Amino acid sequence: MSTTDRPASESGPEIDAENGPGTGRETGRDAIVRAARRAFTLRPYAEVTMRGIAADAGVSPSLIVKRFGSKEALFNTVADFRPAADALFAASPPALGRHLVLTMVRLRDRLRGDPLLRVVFSLGNEDERTLLRERFREQVTDRLAGLLTGPDPQLRAELIAGQLLGLGATLSLHRPDGAGGRTPPDRLADLYAPGLQRLIDGH
Structure with missing residues (x-):
């Protein structure tokens, strides 16, 4: 599998005539990416089929080919964390801790799944996991380290990334009726953001 292809962006919904059965803001493309993310996370790459992704997304296989071209290109889209990072890091360092929590919750709602956890739970072969x-x-991690000032920016970035993965894992583990899922995002940020902010500040 090539690691040099630039994945297509996942950022923002599209408006077109091929939205498929998705409701609200979700487009056919959103549904395809969401189904592909689930498929590549739960099954090895070789076992994932375009037909299976199409069935899960409620679209035709030909639409996936039209939008993405190939299974490899679709995998590369799933393996692209830049759209999530763009949203997560769109705040100044003094406000970043709270922004990270609120944005993580909002991305989970929009994407109907966690934007980062696939890096942990992918069942692909070693090449795909690598x-x-x-x-x-x-x-994610290196980009965040570049935003931090003070000592040990790479270590702090890794710890912050781990905290975000932990938040996503906790919300996923206790869904659909866990306390986290019933708690307003602002309250989650009140409880979770201070620890993140200490790592961001570096003291």
Whole structure:
């Protein structure tokens, strides 16, 4: 599998005539990416089929080919963490802790799944897992480290990324009726953001 292809962006919904059965803001493309993310996370790459993704997304296989071209290109889209990072890091460092929590919850709602956890739970072969880890490090952890000032920015970035993965795992583990899912995002941020902010501040 090539690691040099630039994945297509997942950012923002599209408006077109091929939205498929998705409701509200979700488009056919959103549904395809969501189904592909689930498929590549739960099954090895070789076992994932375009037909299976199409059935899960409620679209035709030909629409997936039209939008993405190939299974490899679709995997590369799933392995792209940049759209999530763009949203997560769109705040100044003094406000970043709270922003991270609120944005994580909002992304989970919009994407109907966690934007980062696939790096942990992917069941692909070593090449696929390595690609996901490399992309995550480059697009999330290293990018965050570049935003931090003070000592040990790389270590702090890794710890912050771990905290975000922990938040996502906790919300996923206790869904659909866990306390986290019933708690307003602002309250989650009140409880979770201070620890993140201490790591961001570096003291």
